[in-house]
Amino acid sequence: MADNIISVRNLCFSYTEEDAAKEHPVLKNLNIDIERGSFVSILGHNGSGKSTFAKLLNMILTPTSGKIYIDGRDITDPDMTEDDVFDIRRRVGMVFQNPDNQIVQNVVEEDVGFGPENIGVPTKKIWERVEESLKKVGMLHERKSSPNHLSGGQKQRVAIAGILAMHPKCIVLDESTAMLDPVGRREVLDAVKTLNKEEHITILWITHYMEEVTEADKVIVMNKGEIVMEGKPKEIFAEVETLQKYHLDVPQVTLLAHELKKRGMTIPVGITSADELVDVIAKQLGK
Numbered sequence: 001m002a003d004n005i006i007s008v009r010n011l012c013f014s015y016t017e018e019d020a021a022k023e024h025p026v027l028k029n030l031n032i033d034i035e036r037g038s039f040v041s042i043l044g045h046n047g048s049g050k051s052t053f054a055k056l057l058n059m060i061l062t063p064t065s066g067k068i069y070i071d072g073r074d075i076t077d078p079d080m081t082e083d084d085v086f087d088i089r090r091r092v093g094m095v096f097q098n099p100d101n102q103i104v105q106n107v108v109e110e111d112v113g114f115g116p117e118n119i120g121v122p123t124k125k126i127w128e129r130v131e132e133s134l135k136k137v138g139m140l141h142e143r144k145s146s147p148n149h150l151s152g153g154q155k156q157r158v159a160i161a162g163i164l165a166m167h168p169k170c171i172v173l174d175e176s177t178a179m180l181d182p183v184g185r186r187e188v189l190d191a192v193k194t195l196n197k198e199e200h201i202t203i204l205w206i207t208h209y210m211e212e213v214t215e216a217d218k219v220i221v222m223n224k225g226e227i228v229m230e231g232k233p234k235e236i237f238a239e240v241e242t243l244q245k246y247h248l249d250v251p252q253v254t255l256l257a258h259e260l261k262k263r264g265m266t267i268p269v270g271i272t273s274a275d276e277l278v279d280v281i282a283k284q285l286g287k
Helices: 050-057 082-091 108-118 123-136 152-164 182-199 233-237 240-245 252-262 274-285
Strands: 004-016 023-035 039-043 065-070 092-095 170-174 202-207 218-223 226-231
Touching: 004 050, 004 202, 023 050, 023 202, 023 226, 039 050, 050 065, 050 092, 050 170, 050 202, 082 092, 092 152, 108 123, 108 152, 123 152, 123 182, 152 170, 152 182, 170 182, 182 202, 218 233, 226 233, 233 240, 240 252, 252 274
Parallel strands: 039 202, 039 218, 092 170, 170 202
Antiparallel strands: 004 023, 004 065, 218 226
């Protein structure tokens, strides 16, 4: 049996209008398992329900019905105390879209140490955690800098370091590259992949950028509050027409491979990178 850090069963969530006369279903009977130490991407266009799901995991929202288990604990239990909620948020750290909403101090190292200080970690241990966390995201050289002087990608890496300093078991990143340029997006994604591979921290990467999910262990596609596809990246990328039906921007290289295959060239399904396609074409031409 898989060792799941997150398990969701029959999860539903609806927003209720002010007069309580109408409910707007956002999530419909979700069943999801996130294996400990894995890198899982949730993919979907805006309005698909993926960010609502992230807020439910962090207990910012409460489910309408269904169960959420985090590290074996039922977080929908009505008897959860404030200390229990804090402990869950420490175990599953959340990185949001805009790092400016998550950075609260005027110096990088002080911001990273803010969380551990609030939970009573001894001062010596705080600075050890700060150095360790900044080193892991490649930002130790900026420890004395003001966050205001950093690029968007650097700020997001500082936000991730702040989560790391709390020693989480899982990090949920909700559209954390949406406000970044391509360089910043690459910096953040590389840092997160390293944390997953070297530190074995479970990553739940929520995005609408298909090119960001190519190296995930599993991809879950959401549409209108439901899971409509689930599988390894190559399995998902192979379904070009289905992805387009769900209003996802299929990468150009995947579209090109799909068109070449339709025109009779022997192309394997699920091409995810230009290098992969070039190798396939070179072999075809070299026959």
